[in-house]
Amino acid sequence: MSLRCAILTALVERPSTGRELTRRFDSSIGYFWHATHQQIYRELGNMADDGLIQPHASQLKGRGAPRCYEITETGEEHLRTWVHSGQEPVTVKDPLLVRLRAAAVLGGIDMREQVQQHLDYHRSLLETYRSIEERDFSRLPGTQRERVQYLILRAGIDTELSWANWCAKALEQLGTEQTRRHP
Amino acid sequence: MSLRCAILTALVERPSTGRELTRRFDSSIGYFWHATHQQIYRELGNMADDGLIQPHASQLKGRGAPRCYEITETGEEHLRTWVHSGQEPVTVKDPLLVRLRAAAVLGGIDMREQVQQHLDYHRSLLETYRSIEERDFSRLPGTQRERVQYLILRAGIDTELSWANWCAKALEQLGTEQTRRHP
């Protein structure tokens, strides 16, 4: 449901082809809802069948031809209803923490490199977010819509900051644990 | 793979029945990897087929009888290999942020109640973590294994704290946006 509605939201912002949506899910939208092009094309097909979107009434040719979709009134209604509906159950999934616990239980496994990789990843994502922040939101206040988009970006920044700090702390501890610099 | 290895880790800690594992996934393990009892029983069956675990050689009766599983050497080897293997691609999924963006794009939707519910949820989880922290990790340092488990708990605390703060900030902004207390 969330993928469907994330796509609908993107199409309200502006009509797009599958390829364009894929690119948008690789950058902005993908920062809070990840999706591959296979998911997107399939969902576009399903939504067209359900009448939530329709191909732009211009060029519609064969297989390899770009098809630009726009949202229908039914689609907007669907999106509006979903936005108001209660939230789904939270399902936490963090493989790194599973690995850490496994390593602690098995014993004798050095996890510093993996934590370091995560630290690098979170720092790099944080940097990306910071540059978006500077580029798009440096002069406040802006419209209400812009301010909410800034809020969403802040969620990403806060999350990455929190994880980067945690990784640094973890590295510190794993370091003193296993290398015994000052025995 | 992560579910499989989360279960294997739990079984290294101590042999358990499906029911016990389900309970453990409802509390401690579930704080960083969520799973339902249906997933767990199916995975237990698959892993037994693959020789990674075996039922304790005590009472094995019919359908409704509890079966206590323990990890095999093959299973431990499998877990050890997985722990060392590189991490899987991160797939972010946050329905609240999707809803927020949709609401901003559609316009005229008050999201404060939903954000408030999230705030309540994160605060309550934070409180749970804090009480575990006090109960299990108040006197440091403890063994290396305990310290890693504390690190994992800290990840949860940091995450919830970060989200709670973000929700509070968001509420503040959505409040001034939409109620116009000082026009």
Added chain:
DNA sequence: ATTACCATGTAAGTAGTTACATGATTGT
């Protein structure tokens, strides 16, 4: 014309969710 890349898909396999079924145990 060939190569490279763009855009749209298909197929098979894996993982997760929801709803339901059945045997065992416990309390009254």
Added chain:
DNA sequence: ACAATCATGTAACTACTTACATGGTAAT
């Protein structure tokens, strides 16, 4: 004996991942 609950599952469905296929367009 019966109901409630515990424990273990099955089945059908939905979502996601991975690998591959096909047609279209542009550069050389």
